[in-house]
Amino acid sequence: MTDPSLPVRGPRGLSRRSLMAGALGGGAVLALASWPEAVAASAPFVHGVxxxxxxxxxVVLWTRVTPSVEAAPGSGVGPDxxxxxxxxxxxxxxxVVRQGTATASAARDHTLHVDVGGLTPATAYWYRFTALGATSRTGRTRTAPAPGSTAPVRFGVVSCANYDWGYFQPYAFLATRTDLHAILHLGDYVYEYAPGGVIAGYPANPRNADPLHECTTLADYRVRHGCYKLEQNLQDLHAAHPMVAVWDDHEIANDTWRDGAENHDPAAEGDWATRATAGRRAFLEWLPIRHTDPDDWQRINRRLAFGSQVDLWMLDERRFRTRPPRSMLLGYVALGAASGDPDGSMIGDDQEHWLVQGLAASTARWKVLGNQVPFFPQVLLPQLPGQITDLLGPRLSQQLEKPLLQLYVEDWNGFLAQRQRIVDGMAGIDDIVILTxxxxxxxxxxxxxxxxxxLLDRRSVAVEYVTPGVASPSLQTMVNQVAPGVGNLLDVVLNTNAALANPWIRWSEGFRTGCLIVDFAGARVQADWYLVDKGTDPHSPIRHVASRQTKAGTRRITAATQPLG
Known part of the structure; x- marks a missing residue:
C-alpha cells in the first residue's frame, strides 16, 4: 500500500459550527483533560485492541501504542x-499458534495492523500485544467458515455512532454475545461535527468528543478516532468480535460526494481533496481493515466469503459518487426529475460492474451487500400502476414511471438510473440481502x-434490512425535542405515506437507536432489531422489538415467530 505523505497539522481556527456552539456556552469539558489519567491506567495500550x-x-489484528503522554493521537510525536x-x-x-513482532510509529499515529495467516477456519482465537514492558487486554476473534461450509452465519450490524448525541449501549449489548461471526459497521463510525452538530446547541449533548471543533485536518480526525476508542463499550465490542467496516460520509463531512460535501466550505476549510484524504487516512489507520489493492490505498470496497452460506460485498458509496441532486429542504423532498440523471452515479462504473458481475457469478446461498445508505425506493405520492399507464402509450408511460416527489435524494433515491441498472442485474439472481x-x-x-x-405485480428482486443509529437520533426524535409531539405526528404521516405510496416497505420503527442481529441459514435469513429505550441515558435498557425473515427463493419479507436464540 502506498501511503501518502500528509503533513500533520495542528487544529485550525474554529469552523462556523464551532463558533455557533461556542457562543452558546454550555460548559463543555475537554475530554483530553483526562488523557494523562487514561495513559496511566492502561499504558501503552490506551485504545484497546x-x-x-x-x-x-x-484475520487482521489492530492496536494503538502510546509510548508517552505527549504521544497523544494526532500529535505526530513519539518514538518507534x-x-x-x-x-x-x-x-x-x-x-500459542502464531506470534511475531511489528513496529508502531508516529507516521501512522502509532497504530498497528498485523495480517495474521495460517489459522484454522471457523475457529475462535485469542490475541494480545506486548510493548514497553506491558501487555494489552486480550481480544477474541473468529475466522470465517471454510469454503463449502453450509453452517449458519450470524452478524451484528451497526451504523451511525454520534458520540455527542448519545451513548453506545448497542455496542455493549453486542459485546456480550458469543454467537456472532462478525460485526458489520456500515459507516459513520465517527462524526466530524463540532459540539452542537448541525444546529448549535441541539441536541443537548450528553458528552462531547475531542477535538472540540469540527474535524478538517489529519490531526483532527486522528484525535477524534482516538477519543472514540477511549469509549469503553466500543473497546469491549472490538475485543469481543472481528469487525468488517466501511466509511460513510461523517468520517469526513456530512453528505460527502466525489468532489465535495454539504458540510465543507472551501473558503473557510481549505481544499476538499486534502480534507477527504485526511479523513480516509485516519479511518484506515484506526480500523482493523485489510488493504486489498496495492495500487489504490484508499480502496475500501471488498468481498468476503463466509463458507458457501454468505458472500459479502462491502460497498463504497462516497468516494465515487457524483454530486447528489439539489433538494428543497435539508436533503429531504425533491422533484423526481432531479434524480433521473442517466450519468448520476452512487458507486462509479467500475464498482457497479464489480458488484453486478460478482452477484451473477456467486454460488453462495445468500448474496449480501454491506450498503451505507437506503437502497429501497421512497416516494411522496402514489403512482399509477405501470400496467395501466401502458395503455397511454410507451412514451407517456415512461414519463409517468418517474416519481414526481421523493422523500430523500442523498441516498440511492437520488441515483435512479444506476439503481435501476443494479436492480435489473439482480432480477435473475435469488437470495440477495441488502444490509443498510x-x-x-x-x-x-x-x-x-x-x-x-x-402494486399489481408484487415483483421483488431482493430484500433490505436497515439498522438504526447506534447513538444518532432519527428525524422524528429530533423534531420531538424541538417541538414535543410533532415528531410523533410526522411519524404517523411517514407511515401513512409508506402504506399508500411505498407498499414494498414491510415494517419500520422511527424513533429508537439500536442495532441488528442477522442470521443466515440455508432455508431463511432472519433479522432481529434490538432498540434502546432512551439513547441519551447510558443506563437505558436495550430490548428486542421486532423480527423479520426472508425464506430462501422468495425475495419476500414476513414476520418471524421468535427472536434468534
Missing part, C-alpha cells in the same frame, strides 16, 4: 515502538423490480 476482515485462514503479538487457541495462551445503515431508523423492505408496477 481490535480485529477485522476475517478469512477462513486469517517494537510490539510483540500472539495468537492462541485458548484465552490463557497455553497454546445511515438513516437512523429501522426498516424492512422488499426491493421492487419496478416501483410503479409493484
Amino acid at each position: 481490535a480485529s477485522g476482515d476475517p478469512l477462513p485462514d486469517g 515502538v517494537a510490539v510483540a503479538w500472539e495468537v492462541a487457541s485458548d484465552p490463557g495462551f497455553a497454546h 445503515g445511515d438513516v437512523h431508523q429501522s426498516f424492512a423492505s422488499e426491493i421492487p423490480a419496478r416501483p410503479n408496477r409493484y
